[in-house]
Amino acid sequence: MKILTGNDLRTGAVTWWNGSGWSPFVDDAVDVAEDAEEILAREEAARRVNVPYAIEASIDAEGHVRPAHIKDRVRALGPTVRRDLAVPTADKTGWDWVI
Amino acid sequence: MYRYDQYDQEMVEARVAEFRDQARRRLEGKLTEDQFKPLRLMNGLYLQLHAYMLRVAIPYGTLNARQMEMLADIADKYDRGYGHFTTRQNIQYNWIKLEDCADALADLATVEMHAIQTSGNCIRNISADHFAGAAADEVVDPRPYAELLRQWSSFHPEFTYLPRKFKIAVIASAKDRAAMRLHDIGIRIVKRNGEVGAEVYAGGGMGRTPMIAPLIRDFVPIDQLITYAEAALRVYNRYGRRDNKYKARIKILVHELGAAEYIRQVEEEFAHMLTVGVEPPREELARIAEYFAPPAFVDGPKTVDRSDPDFALWVDRNTHRHKHDAYVSAVISLKPAGGIPGDATSEQMRLVAKLAREYSFDELRVMHTQNLLLPHVRIADLHALWTALDEAGLGSPNMDTIEDIIACPGLDYCALANARSIPLAQRISERFAESGRTGELGELKLKISGCINACGHHHAGHIGILGVDKKGTENYQLSLGGSEAEDVSLAKITGPGFDEDGVIAAVEKVTDVYLTQRSDGERFLDTYRRIGMEPFKEALYG
Numbered sequence: 001m002k003i004l005t006g007n008d009l010r011t012g013a014v015t016w017w018n019g020s021g022w023s024p025f026v027d028d029a030v031d032v033a034e035d036a037e038e039i040l041a042r043e044e045a046a047r048r049v050n051v052p053y054a055i056e057a058s059i060d061a062e063g064h065v066r067p068a069h070i071k072d073r074v075r076a077l078g079p080t081v082r083r084d085l086a087v088p089t090a091d092k093t094g095w096d097w098v099i
Numbered sequence: 100m101y102r103y104d105q106y107d108q109e110m111v112e113a114r115v116a117e118f119r120d121q122a123r124r125r126l127e128g129k130l131t132e133d134q135f136k137p138l139r140l141m142n143g144l145y146l147q148l149h150a151y152m153l154r155v156a157i158p159y160g161t162l163n164a165r166q167m168e169m170l171a172d173i174a175d176k177y178d179r180g181y182g183h184f185t186t187r188q189n190i191q192y193n194w195i196k197l198e199d200c201a202d203a204l205a206d207l208a209t210v211e212m213h214a215i216q217t218s219g220n221c222i223r224n225i226s227a228d229h230f231a232g233a234a235a236d237e238v239v240d241p242r243p244y245a246e247l248l249r250q251w252s253s254f255h256p257e258f259t260y261l262p263r264k265f266k267i268a269v270i271a272s273a274k275d276r277a278a279m280r281l282h283d284i285g286i287r288i289v290k291r292n293g294e295v296g297a298e299v300y301a302g303g304g305m306g307r308t309p310m311i312a313p314l315i316r317d318f319v320p321i322d323q324l325i326t327y328a329e330a331a332l333r334v335y336n337r338y339g340r341r342d343n344k345y346k347a348r349i350k351i352l353v354h355e356l357g358a359a360e361y362i363r364q365v366e367e368e369f370a371h372m373l374t375v376g377v378e379p380p381r382e383e384l385a386r387i388a389e390y391f392a393p394p395a396f397v398d399g400p401k402t403v404d405r406s407d408p409d410f411a412l413w414v415d416r417n418t419h420r421h422k423h424d425a426y427v428s429a430v431i432s433l434k435p436a437g438g439i440p441g442d443a444t445s446e447q448m449r450l451v452a453k454l455a456r457e458y459s460f461d462e463l464r465v466m467h468t469q470n471l472l473l474p475h476v477r478i479a480d481l482h483a484l485w486t487a488l489d490e491a492g493l494g495s496p497n498m499d500t501i502e503d504i505i506a507c508p509g510l511d512y513c514a515l516a517n518a519r520s521i522p523l524a525q526r527i528s529e530r531f532a533e534s535g536r537t538g539e540l541g542e543l544k545l546k547i548s549g550c551i552n553a554c555g556h557h558h559a560g561h562i563g564i565l566g567v568d569k570k571g572t573e574n575y576q577l578s579l580g581g582s583e584a585e586d587v588s589l590a591k592i593t594g595p596g597f598d599e600d601g602v603i604a605a606v607e608k609v610t611d612v613y614l615t616q617r618s619d620g621e622r623f624l625d626t627y628r629r630i631g632m633e634p635f636k637e638a639l640y641g
Contacts (some may be wrong), residue, residue, distance in 0.1 A: 010126060011196045012150035047128040050146060070571060071510065074519075075148050079511040081439055081521045085179060085194075099519075099573070 001031035003065065004039060005072065006052030014075045014087065015049055016065075022049055024087055026076035029057065029065045066097055073098045100161050100462060101246050101390040103211040110254065111208045114215055118142045119201035126198060141221075143214030144200055147514050153195040154217040155207060159227035159245040159269070160188030160465040162212075164452035167463060169210040171448035177203045182448070184433060184441040186505060186556055187266070188226050188465040189217060193512055215253065220261045222252035222332075228270040228277050229466040232391060233428045233474040235420040239295060241271035241288050243388040244324065247379065248286075250387075251325050258332055262339030263347035265332070266304075277467060278583035280312045281305055281559060283349045284331060288321075295321040301331055301361070302353030305553035309589050310350040313358040315365060323369075326378045330368035334361065394460040399425040399479045412538075413485050413496040418476075425478055429459075431471040431488060432495040432503065436532035437525050440506045441469030450491050458484050469505055470498070501536075501543040501610070502528040505556050509549030509566060510573070516549035518566025518573035523547050526603055540610055543623045546581075559583035561624045562609060563590040564602060575602035579609065579635055580627045591632060594640050608638045 004017035015022040016029040017039060023029070032039055036054040043052050056068040067073050077098055078086035103111070118138070125135040139145075143154040155170070162170075170190055174182050177199045178192040185191055195203060207213055216223055225245045232240040248267060252258065258265070268277040271288035279285035285300035297319045303312025319327045335349045338356075353361045401424050405411040418427040431451060434440050443451075451471055455463040458480045459473035466472050476484055488494040497503045504527060507513065509520030524547055531537045546560030550567075557563030563578040574596040581590030597605050610623070612635050617626045627635070 007146055007150070010198045012146060012194075014149055047131070051132050068571075070568075070573070071148065071514075071516075074510055078149055079193075079521075080519065081511050081525065 001057050001059065002033060002036055002054050003029040003057045003067070004032055004036060004043075004052055004054055005029070005067075005075070006043075006049035009048055009050055012050070017043075017052070026065050026067065060097070064097075070099065100163060101158075101242075101387060107250075108208070108211070111211070111213045111215070114142070114213065115201060115204045115208050118204060122197055122201050137219070139197075139200075140218040141215065142200075142204065143217035144195070144197075145218060145514075147193065147508075147512050148510075149512065150194045151197055151200065152512070153192045153200060153203060153214055154185070155190050155192070155212060155214045156217050156224040157188050157190060157212075157465050158249050159225055159231065159242050160229050160467070161227075161231075161242060162463060162465070163461050164455045164463070166210045166212055167448050167452035167455065169206060169212065171445035171452070173203050173206060174445040174448065176206075181442055181444045183439075183508065184443065184465050184469050184471065186467050186469060186507075186554060187224055188229070188467055189224055190465070191508075193508075218264075220263050220265075221259055222255065222261075222265045222267065225249050225252070226266070226268045226277055226282075226467060228272065229464045229472050230276060230419055230428050230474065231271065232393065233419075233421050233426070234272055234274075235422045236274055237272040237422070238290050239271050239288055240391050240393075241269045241286075242391050243384060244286070244288055244297070244321070245269040246387050246390075247325065247384055248328065251328070251379070258336060261332075261336055262341045263344065263349075265335075265349065267328075273585060275583070275585040275587070278556065278559060280587045281309070281556075281583055282312065284328065285312050286324075289318070291318055297321065297324050297327070299327065299331070301365075302350040302358070304348055304350045305556060305558045306348065307345060307551040307553075308348075308350065309553070309558040310354060311587050311589065312350070313353070315358065315362045322381055322384075323373065323378060326372045327365075327369055329377050330365050330372050333368050333372070334364045338364075394462075394475060396423040396426060396475070397477075399477050401425055401478055403478060403481055407482075409489075409496075410482055410485050413489075413494060414481060416496040416500065417498045418481070421475065423475075426475050427478060427481065429473045429476045429481065429484060430466070430498045431473065431493050432497055433470050433493070434497055434503050434528060435492055435495050436502060437529040438492075439521050440504055440524050443471070447491055447493060450487065451493070454484060454487055468498075468503060470503070497528075497537065499542045499544060500538070501531050501540050501545055501562075503544070504528055505544075505546040505560075507548050507550075507555035509547075509555075513549060513554075515552055516566065517568035518549050518575065520547040520549040520555055520564075520566060523564060523566075523575070523599065523602065526599075527606055530603065530607070536610070539614065541622055543610070543613075544582075545606070556583060557581070558589050559587075560590055561622075561627070562606060564606075567596065569596065573599060575599065577602060577605050577609070577639070579632065580624065582624055586624070593632065593636055605639055609635055612638045
């Protein structure tokens with residue numbers, strides 16, 4: 001699947017396209033399929049998110065969204081060495097999937 | 100230490116106002132990211148993996164207690180209660196919001212600090228020997244010359260858009276504690292027949308193409324230093340490659356031209372520039388030097404009570420000989436076993452500021468090794484200082500040991516990184532601390548970078564580790580034999596890389612070889628240089 005991500009303009013926080021807006025939770029990311037370019041162009045113009053881009057991702061057996069690249073997996077939760085600063089998430093599977 | 104004059108202060112405040120307007124226009128959607136990016140980078144504001152990152156300049160690593168307290172306040176007010184001290188003697192905040200950044204810069208300006216030229220293709224923060232002004236072995240205090248270079252390079256109209264970033268280090272002793280020859284320009288202040296001058300090196304650097312800077316002039320009279328630096332930069336600015344970012348650093352120009360031809364061109368330009376008259380008046384250097392007058396040292400005990408073995412160990416490892424025999428310089432380790440190298444909480448910063456006031460004439464330093472330093476501590480005060488540090492988790496006795504690891508932020512924070520650096524540093528320091536082998540290993544400098552840009556100085560590590568991306572997973576190349584000191588050398592790769600567990604095991608194997616093979620008094624580096632790579636390769640891959 002293809003999902004969209006970027007960093008919030010005001011705060012710099014990692015953000016994921018949820019179909020109607022931007023969410024801090026990777027699990028909210030939706031498959032944009034062939035609509036990626038159109039949404040990116042529209043969101044670039046809206047200037048709410050810094051340089052949004054499309055990435056490959058998958059859904060695991062429990063329905064969680066998993067970015068394909070390690071860099072985006074680290075972005076999804078926060079620094080692996082400061083888990084106290086992690087993005088709050090309903091994901092109960094812990095950090096094992098990040099690295 | 101140096102204090103801003105009205106021009107310094109006005110320039111910094113004007114820049115804050117300018118950036119505030121630029122940020123406002125960006126937030127209002129009037130600037131695109133492409134338009135805004137070069138403007139924010141000129142003010143040290145990056146966009147990293149999780150947030151904006153603000154890099155604040157600490158000129159030649161020197162600051163006072165009030166400034167350190169402001170760094171703590173900024174960590175609390177605009178960030179998440181901590182900061183990261185870097186290998187360029189700066190501090191980085193990892194969670195700054197764009198909407199807060201101008202306020203943070205305004206607060207910094209109230210204590211004569213800024214983030215200007217901490218990014219972009221310009222002359223970056225000038226770094227220096229962290230023991231400057233205190234070291235027993237220095238010829239003179241190099242900081243007045245570093246400050247002169249700072250003033251010359253700040254907002255220099257000709258050098259705002261260089262082919263690539265440009266880093267200068269200044270030292271004034273035979274010992275190199277600033278990786279001087281791994282800088283674009285390295286300057287060693289020397290005395291010849293009583294006259295102060297500069298030995299100048301150019302074309303060093305780490306990154307994807309590491310090079311050791313060759314000597315380009317063995318003596319520049321000190322009242323021609325700025326003119327000579329201007330000449331060296333002018334040749335680079337004119338002929339440095341702008342067509343390829345990976346070949347744009349001065350090291351490539353010096354290498355491709357050959358040192359002799361680069362020197363010829365610099366000398367020609369230097370002769371021309373001497374006729375132009377760009378050198379600041381001598382009175383300006385004298386004015387600056389007054390700010391660096393030594394504090395009022397007093398006599399006192401020259402030894403400590405060594406009955407507490409933990410204290411004695413800290414004294415042995417973390418203090419450095421001072422030019423006044425009743426004083427030492429005391430290293431405050433930001434490398435607790437299992438900790439994040441270079442990170443300090445706001446509480447720790449405030450404590451260090453308080454201790455600087457109490458014990459070090461209101462002065463402290465950031466070391467390129469990502470530690471802090473109180474430069475002038477009475478030997479009589481050392482036990483009280485150590486006690487306070489130890490209670491705050493800042494008393495690790497590990498300077499220049501395998502636990503004193505330099506590590507870049509790596510993939511945990513950095514948008515350029517391919518692999519994480521910090522977890523390796525944590526696991527290695529923890530493992531050696533637990534095993535009790537740290538002391539047995541002696542001086543052993545381990546440096547970790549999360550990508551080829553080498554912010555973790557892995558090329559200069561006695562043991563270096565470089566994180567790479569291997570088909571989407573982290574992989575680590577091990578290298579041996581580097582040094583950024585006066586015996587400068589570049590580390591060589593041992594062979595195929597390892598995964599995270601594998602590289603930690605590899606470091607242990609390498610240290611085993613050293614302990615088996617070393618002769619009396621040999622450091623790891625000495626043994627490596629004597630026996631070569633083969634015994635290590637055999638242990639790793641045989």
